[in-house]
Amino acid sequence: MARRKHKYIFVVGGVMSGVGKGIATSSLAKILQGKGFSVNPIKIDPYLNVDAGTMNPTEHGEVFVLDSGLETDQDMGNYERFLDTDLRDDDYMTGGMVYKSVIDRERSMGYRGKCVESIPHITDEVIRRIHRAADNNGSAISVIEIGGTVGEYQNVLFIEAARILKLRHPGDVMFVLVSFLPVPSKVGEMKTKPTQYAVRTLNSYGVQPDIIFARSDRPIDRKRKEKLAITCNISADDVISAPDVESVYDVPLNFEHDDVGTVVLGKLGLHSPKRTTDLTAWRRFVAQTKRSTPPVKIAIVGKYFSTGDYVLSDSYISVIEAIKYSAYKEGMTPEITWLDSEDFEKRGARALKSMSHFDGIIIPGGFGGRGIEGKINVIRYAREKQIPYLGLCYGMQLLVIEFARHVAGIKKAHTAEIEPDAKEPVVDIMADQKIKLARGNFGGSMRLGVYPAILKKGTLAYDAYKKTEISERHRHRFEINPEFVPRIEAAGLVFSGTSPNGLLMEIAELPRKDHPFFVGTQFHPEFKARPLSPHPLFTSFIKACINKGGAKKTTK
DSSP states (O other): OOOOOOEEEEEEEESSTTSSHHHHHHHHHHHHHHTTOOEEEEEEEOSSOSSSTTSOHHHHOOOEEOTTOOEEOTHHHHHHHHHTOOOOGGGEEEHHHHHHHHHHHHHTTTTTTOOOOIIIIIHHHHHHHHHHHHHHHTOSEEEEEEOSOTTOGGGHHHHHHHHHHHHHSTTSEEEEEEEEOOOOTTTOSOOOHHHHHHHHHHHHTTOOOSEEEEEESSOOOHHHHHHHHHHHTOOGGGEEEEEOOSSGGGHHHHHHHTTHHHHHHHHHTOOOSSSSOOOHHHHHHHHHHHSOOOEEEEEEEESSOEETTEEOGGGGHHHHHHHHHHHHHTTOEEEEEEEETTHHHHSTHHHHHGGGGOSEEEEOOOOSSTTHHHHHHHHHHHHHTTOOEEEETHHHHHHHHHHHHHTSOOTTEEETTTOTTOSEEEEEEOHHHHHHHHTTOOTTOSEEEEEEEEEOTTSHHHHHHOSSEEEEEEEESEEEOGGGHHHHHHTTOEEEEEOTTSOSEEEEEOOTTTOSOEEEESSOGGGGOBTTBOOHHHHHHHHHHHHHHTOOOOOO
């Protein structure tokens, strides 16, 4: 049976990593969506991990969790935020997934005794997954980001799969190269040679880019466009300027200056059902981000920031963006400070005093014992000094431990994650998880993905959501130990959200009469925050921060 005329756009990177392929892919997909087309973005990560769940955040960035529970690369979060949609498992693949599928099929005689090889069997599996994603999404266009940089060994097979797909579907496949053009400080001139070499390398794979996104710290001029046109066998009008901009949310609007949507549709032989690109709501959001408004000062206390001499805020990118969306919605400018939790162990009271000038404090998710007592010290300070506090996943578990120790009289309260033989394990692992860990099964073994929760009326949580049943994404193994819940509740902490059967504690909070905002969630609300639809819990937190700081909102 002939396949319907689906279109495929592959996005690859040149010269260096971190050039912005994910944002370029998100922005291109956003523009095509604005042109009236249904789009499904796909991320291909070449590494051999089966998913992103076991990766260190300081090395690879945030692990983003889909509704299904699949642990993915942080670019999937960018796609969801830009397109304001929930992605599927089919929209993500790794080299590990692909190889595992082929090997599993070979072991079950799925290839009927054939010699299984990288080509065609690995490349065919990649193509099969791309087709399946398109079919399951019912989309018109797939925008597929291939991770890594042109010239790396590990992504060659994925580029080869894209080449074969173009051979099988002439006219329906195009390639976009996102490449860096440096401006050496001592030279003072934008250099095109590294991009020329990236194109030559891509050509050696049998692939010619149709469009080049010219990434640099400044716009590319016409002379350089013409130079790339001559040396890279491409029209000067197909070299799109992609300079550094104030925020990633400016990128779709910047691309529109070069009419990227029309250029792409022309190459794919498509006609837009809309006369102009509809980015009205997006433009309104971007305009909000640029207004001169009062600051709301938020401290994020974590341990995944430092990497050598640099600060890697990507470890908590969804949290950071969620703060921004709610702050902008409330007419405020977010001022976010990243603080290492270990400082609050080493410097003690001196470090804690510095927290007083913040309007709110967030402790995000994480694993392990490093910096844990520092986080608990911060939580106690926020509770006692009436500073709005939002704890996410681990941040909720530590909230409960702090309250149990210093209010409920459970002096040795701890988490079994850090102290397996804890005498008072207020936080403990689920029984089924113990079996998995005993077998050494760490990957994909947590409570992952969407789970429902029931909220109690009259609580901060209910006031934020304005409904009694919610659904949020999880990523954790440990839970609040139900054996300690009665003692903790008797001391004044309210578990305002629970699983439908009442056994799992999903939200903990202090009543409004005791604290303006002291809330922890076992789930990760940041995974569902979007520029055009901020998350209600983050918005409630920001409102409490505004009241604490005495700042007045601007008129929206």
